[in-house]
Amino acid sequence: MExxxxxxxxxxxxxxxxxxxxxxxxxxxxxxVPRPFADIAGRLGMAEAEVIARxxxxxxxGVIKRMGVVVRHRSLGYDANAMVVWDVxxxxxxxxxxxxxxxxxxxxxxxxxxxxARWPYNLFCMIHGKDRDAVLDKVxxxxxxxxxxxxxxxxxxxxxxxxxxxxxxxxGCP
Amino acid sequence: xxxxxxxxIINELQEGFPVCERPYAAAAEKLGLTExxxxxxxxxxxxxxxxxxxxxxxxxxQLGGGLTLAAMQVPAAxxxxxxxxxxxxxxVAHNYERDHVLNLWFVLATERPEQVGAVIAAIExxxxxxxxxxxxxxxxxxxxxxxx
Numbered sequence: 001m002e003x004x005x006x007x008x009x010x011x012x013x014x015x016x017x018x019x020x021x022x023x024x025x026x027x028x029x030x031x032x033v034p035r036p037f038a039d040i041a042g043r044l045g046m047a048e049a050e051v052i053a054r055x056x057x058x059x060x061x062g063v064i065k066r067m068g069v070v071v072r073h074r075s076l077g078y079d080a081n082a083m084v085v086w087d088v089x090x091x092x093x094x095x096x097x098x099x100x101x102x103x104x105x106x107x108x109x110x111x112x113x114x115x116x117a118r119w120p121y122n123l124f125c126m127i128h129g130k131d132r133d134a135v136l137d138k139v140x141x142x143x144x145x146x147x148x149x150x151x152x153x154x155x156x157x158x159x160x161x162x163x164x165x166x167x168x169x170x171x172g173c174p
Numbered sequence: 175x176x177x178x179x180x181x182x183i184i185n186e187l188q189e190g191f192p193v194c195e196r197p198y199a200a201a202a203e204k205l206g207l208t209e210x211x212x213x214x215x216x217x218x219x220x221x222x223x224x225x226x227x228x229x230x231x232x233x234x235x236q237l238g239g240g241l242t243l244a245a246m247q248v249p250a251a252x253x254x255x256x257x258x259x260x261x262x263x264x265x266v267a268h269n270y271e272r273d274h275v276l277n278l279w280f281v282l283a284t285e286r287p288e289q290v291g292a293v294i295a296a297i298e299x300x301x302x303x304x305x306x307x308x309x310x311x312x313x314x315x316x317x318x319x320x321x322x
């Protein structure tokens with residue numbers, strides 16, 4: 001297993017109309033049949049090999065971040081989730097973002113803009129845990145491992161989640 | 175309830191899924207399962223709501239869509255009304271109440287990047303509160319790959 005943290009700037013790729021139709025077919029999920037790509041190919045009037053080649057290319061280009069399961073954290077007993085935000089010096093933000101992203105409990109890690117005195121934070125991480133104490137323990141672990149003891153941060157636990165769906169890129173979804 | 179096999183499936187398939195003619199057979203072999211058992215288990219985990227989805231995780235901006243994180247400061251007395259109004263926007267993908275002065279945090283996904291501003295303006299005018307926009311400037315992520 002090769003394990004590496006990458007940093008990706010958003011850039012444009014050569015997505016064509018066939019790619020878009022293909023992504024629309026698979027964005028809600030892969031068919032649970034022995035040859036799912038043949039099934040999708042049939043719906044699109046493409047060859048199975050072409051579907052496979054396109055998906056591999058889209059994975060390579062980063063349009064598809066990964067294939068696999070998307071878990072509902074709460075159903076697995078991960079009842080607490082926090083957005084942890086840090087006011088990191090601009091010169092250290094890349095190094096710390098990469099350090100944070102190495103931890104498996106950090107599910108997302110982004111640099112985002114500060115918004116004046118009321119929001120001085122520029123590095124955002126999502127951390128999931130079985131309960132709030134578990135999340136706070138992980139924040140301490142990150143703080144020590146990445147050497148950010150002196151960096152101002154805040155832990156924003158979620159109280160309620162009102163809407164959770166995968167982003168859907170077609171127009172007119174409910 | 176979930177058993178050990180379910181756990182193995184979830185842990186393993188969070189890190190990837192093969193793209194080939196018989197991907198379930200290939201993944202099942204690695205897990206010491208049969209293709210039929212893996213397919214049946216995935217179906218049940220989806221049905222039980224343990225998994226929200228099985229398939230690709232798509233990168234919105236790479237597809238040409240707009241995506242941002244937005245936040246609002248809403249007084250407690252007005253929170254339920256605002257939550258309802260915000261959730262009614264089809265572009266709102268997730269919406270969380272959080273412990274902070276900025277107490278409402280939601281993700282906006284639009285078909286094109288330039289639509290984000292219009293949706294934010296519409297939410298501001300319909301709720302009467304300002305919306306803070308926190309677009310992603312850089313993403314740090316863990317990349318798991320099987321060495322060939």
